[in-house]
Amino acid sequence: MKGFLRQDGRKGIRNITAVVYLVECAHHVAREIVFPFRDQQVHLIGFPGCYPNSYAYRMVRQLCTHPNVGAALLVSLGCEGFNRAALLEEIRASGRPADAIVIQQEGGTRKTIAEGHRWIRAALEQLAATPTTEMGVSDLIIGTVCGGSDATSGITANPAVGRAFDRLIAEGAGAIFEETGELIGCEAIMAARAARPELAPELLACVDKAARYYTALGHGSFAPGNAEGGLTTQEEKSMGAYCKSGNSPIDGILKPGDVPDRGGLYLLDVVPDGEVRWGFPNISDVQEIGELIACGSHITLFTTGRGSVVGSAISPVIKICANPETYRRLSDDMDINAGKILEGEATLEEVGNEIYAKILAVAAGAQTASEALGHQECSIVYKSFEPTGPACMPA
Amino acid sequence: MNTSSPQLLRLHEADNVLTVLSTLEPGDALHLGQTVLTVGKRLPIGHKVAARPIAAGEKICKYGVPIGSAVCAIAEGEHVHTHNIKSDYLPTFERENQHSYFQPTP
Numbered sequence: 091m092k093g094f095l096r097q098d099g100r101k102g103i104r105n106i107t108a109v110v111y112l113v114e115c116a117h118h119v120a121r122e123i124v125f126p127f128r129d130q131q132v133h134l135i136g137f138p139g140c141y142p143n144s145y146a147y148r149m150v151r152q153l154c155t156h157p158n159v160g161a162a163l164l165v166s167l168g169c170e171g172f173n174r175a176a177l178l179e180e181i182r183a184s185g186r187p188a189d190a191i192v193i194q195q196e197g198g199t200r201k202t203i204a205e206g207h208r209w210i211r212a213a214l215e216q217l218a219a220t221p222t223t224e225m226g227v228s229d230l231i232i233g234t235v236c237g238g239s240d241a242t243s244g245i246t247a248n249p250a251v252g253r254a255f256d257r258l259i260a261e262g263a264g265a266i267f268e269e270t271g272e273l274i275g276c277e278a279i280m281a282a283r284a285a286r287p288e289l290a291p292e293l294l295a296c297v298d299k300a301a302r303y304y305t306a307l308g309h310g311s312f313a314p315g316n317a318e319g320g321l322t323t324q325e326e327k328s329m330g331a332y333c334k335s336g337n338s339p340i341d342g343i344l345k346p347g348d349v350p351d352r353g354g355l356y357l358l359d360v361v362p363d364g365e366v367r368w369g370f371p372n373i374s375d376v377q378e379i380g381e382l383i384a385c386g387s388h389i390t391l392f393t394t395g396r397g398s399v400v401g402s403a404i405s406p407v408i409k410i411c412a413n414p415e416t417y418r419r420l421s422d423d424m425d426i427n428a429g430k431i432l433e434g435e436a437t438l439e440e441v442g443n444e445i446y447a448k449i450l451a452v453a454a455g456a457q458t459a460s461e462a463l464g465h466q467e468c469s470i471v472y473k474s475f476e477p478t479g480p481a482c483m484p485a
Numbered sequence: 486m487n488t489s490s491p492q493l494l495r496l497h498e499a500d501n502v503l504t505v506l507s508t509l510e511p512g513d514a515l516h517l518g519q520t521v522l523t524v525g526k527r528l529p530i531g532h533k534v535a536a537r538p539i540a541a542g543e544k545i546c547k548y549g550v551p552i553g554s555a556v557c558a559i560a561e562g563e564h565v566h567t568h569n570i571k572s573d574y575l576p577t578f579e580r581e582n583q584h585s586y587f588q589p590t591p
Contacts, residue, residue, distance in 0.1 A: 241504060241531025244548070245496065274574050279550070301574060310575035320505075320531030322545075322565070323572035326552035395531070415508070415530060432506050432530070 091454040093225030094160065097185025101225050102157035103388050103453045104131060106404060107213050109163045109206070110150060111136030112177075113170035119199055120165040123206030128464065132210055133403040135468040142171035145362075145473040148347040152384035153468075154181045154188070156404050160220055161187040161213040163206060168194030187216055228262030228353055230453060233382030233390045234334045235268060237375035240319020240395030240413055244330020246441070247393035247412035247428035252336035253442025254391070254449070255355065259338045264350045266385055267335040268358035268378060270300035271311040271371060275325030276332040285339040285354070288481040292343055293357065300361040300371075307370060315396045319413075334393065343482040345475045349386035352484065358385060368472040376400055376469045379407060389452055391445065399423045401460025403468040406452050409459060410445060425459050492516055493534065497549030502533040502565050504547075515562055522562040533565040545570050 093101035109132060111120035117136060124134045135153055137146045154162040154177070162181050166174050174190050181188035189209055196202040234251050236243055255265045273280060277297035284290040304310045310324040321327045341354030350356050360381055361371045372378050375398060379390050383405045390405060392398065395412040397420040411417040414429030421427070426444055430436045436444075452458055492515065493503035503517075509528040514521050517536065528534065533547070539559040544551040553570045563569070567577050 241533070245494065245504060245531075275550070275552070304575055310572075310577070312575070312577055317567050317577060318529075320529060320533065320566075322533070322567050322570050323553040323577055324575045325550075325572060326547060329548045329550060329552060413530065 091225050091450065092222045093229065094157070095221045095223040096157055096160070098155070100157035101223060101229050102159070103225070103455070104158040104406070105217050105220055106159045107132045107161045107163070107210060107217065108154055108159050108404065109134050109165060109210070110154060112164055112166045112172040112174055113140050114138035115140075115167040115170070116165045116193060119193055119202050119206070122199075122203045123163070123165065123210065126207065127210050127214070128466075130214060132214075133466050133468075135403050137172065137470045139472060140170045142173065143472050143474070145346065145475055146470050147173060147177065149380065149384050149470050151177055151180055152347045152349070153380070153404055155184045155186065156383060156386070158388065158404055159186065160217045163209055163213070164188070164190035165202070165206065166190055166192045168192045187213055225453070227258060227450075230258070230388050230449070231264035231266065231350065231386040232258055232449060233266040233268070233358075233379075233385065233387035234393070235375060235378045235382060235390060236272070236331050236334060236393045237400070238394040238396035238398040239316055239321065239327060239330060241321050241326075241330070242319070242413040242429060242432060243393055243395040244333055246431040246438075247395070247410045248330055248333040250428050250431070250438050250441035250445060251334045251391050251393055251410065253438055254445040255334070255336035256338050257442065257446050258449070259336070259353060259355055262353040264353050264356065264386070265338075266344065266350075266356045266358050266382055266387060268360055268382060269311060269331065269372075270296050270357070270359050270361050271304050272331040273297050273328050274301050274304070274310070275328045280332065280335075280340065280357075283340045285341045285484070289340065289342065292479065292481050293340065296343060296357070296359045296361070299363070303361050303366055303371060306366045309370075319396055341484050343478065344385050345478050346381040346473070347384045348478055354484065358382060362473045363476040364474060367474065371473070373471055374469070376402070376467045377471055380468055380470060389449055391449075393428070397423070399460070399465070400467050401458065401463070401465025403466040406458045407460050407465070408445070408448055408452060423459055423463065495536065496547060499549045500546045501536050501539055501543075502545055502547050503536050505530055505532050505534065517562050520561065526564060528564060535559045535561055535563050535565050537561050539565075
């Protein structure tokens with residue numbers, strides 16, 4: 091397959107122009123800048139808060155310098171706390187064309203939108219000449235998330251993703267699974283899969299952190315629809331979610347924005363460090379997808395039993411439906427029907443291979459269902475993390 | 486996958502619950518090994534039934550690991566759900582108890 095070669099050496103599967111609002115007050119203007127170009131790989135991302143936050147800064151920087159992104163336009167109101175000068179400098183240092191428009195300096199909504207359109211037209215011309223390069227499975231990073239889970243998720247779609255993960259990892263790809271709050275109850279069996287002895291206590295510690303965090307909030311990562319779909323407890327949901335990780339050894343723990351520098355299997359720790367602040371770690375599935383992408387995911391595998399329809403800005407989302415009844419209702423939104431396993435029409439291995447083949451097709455340019463439907467969700471919230479510890483990453 | 490009957494899935498030999506593979510309606514026959522029971526309440530796809538009688542306080546086992554504890558005695562073939570089992574970690578939130586969850590702290 092062919093990839094887009096960035097000046098920093100990273101290889102992308104899409105050639106996206108990111109338009110970034112740096113505070114909610116600039117959101118409308120940024121959306122209007124994107125609108126006429128929304129079918130030309132121009133994506134809207136941003137952070138709504140006015141108060142600066144180093145996690146949010148890192149998220150936005152990692153998205154703007156993601157291998158799928160070729161250029162970035164920052165849209166600032168002018169008075170918000172986001173450090174736009176530093177961000178602009180870092181994006182430009184990665185070799186990507188980047189600029190910032192400040193609404194207060196540009197002369198308001200209309201003039202900023204017009205200037206944004208002019209900038210995008212020039213950027214699209216520049217991006218059309220992006221060099222391509224040969225890309226293999228070992229160049230890919232694939233993330234996985236489950237959302238709208240039911241009791242079929244953990245017996246069809248999730249273990250099928252696990253099969254695809256094992257195959258990708260054996261071929262040198264990076265694979266990331268996440269949501270430590272949805273691994274509560276699985277910590278011991280997960281720690282037994284640590285690739286290095288010093289990683290095992292770290293795996294236990296990050297699930298313990300998640301349990302403490304959710305206990306303080308008085309609410310686990312468990313939605314009413316999960317129970318309607320047959321799940322009863324956090325542990326049961328966790329075991330189902332855990333199957334997505336497959337059977338390979340666990341090579342490391344990432345925090346949002348950490349990009350693995352080699353292949354292997356990684357757990358993404360999404361629960362903030364320190365005291366409980368700013369509410370739930372991730373307020374919906376959309377933040378989790380964004381964090382997987384900030385860790386370099388070229389594609390995200392999203393499994394659902396109840397039936398989520400979300401996609402994402404920056405990286406394609408492949409939706410794998412676990413429940414055959416849901417698939418019949420929402421088939422337009424789904425890429426893969428893993429529910430057929432329950433109806434005896436395919437085995438886990440066959441669906442795992444189907445997922446693997448879909449990853450290669452999407453990496454080569456095929457649109458996913460959510461891409462074709464125009465889904466470009468992005469949401470970044472306040473969080474705080476300490477730097478990733480040395481025991482968490484391979485030496 | 487070790488299927489104990491075409492209706493129900495046993496995910497691990499140590500499990501005391503089985504997963505319903507396609508929605509069962511009231512009056513349908515429920516095949517539990519040699520035993521044949523009649524479905525009382527609707528059992529949607531993915532829900533669980535007891536593979537054998539389970540005592541109050543006993544661990545509920547699925548995928549070969551505990552997923553919670555029985556809060557009362559559960560009969561063979563009975564629906565195993567949020568009304569008769571509880572988490573050993575975090576309480577389960579359902580829409581029905583949403584009101585109490587959002588009640589202001591006195």
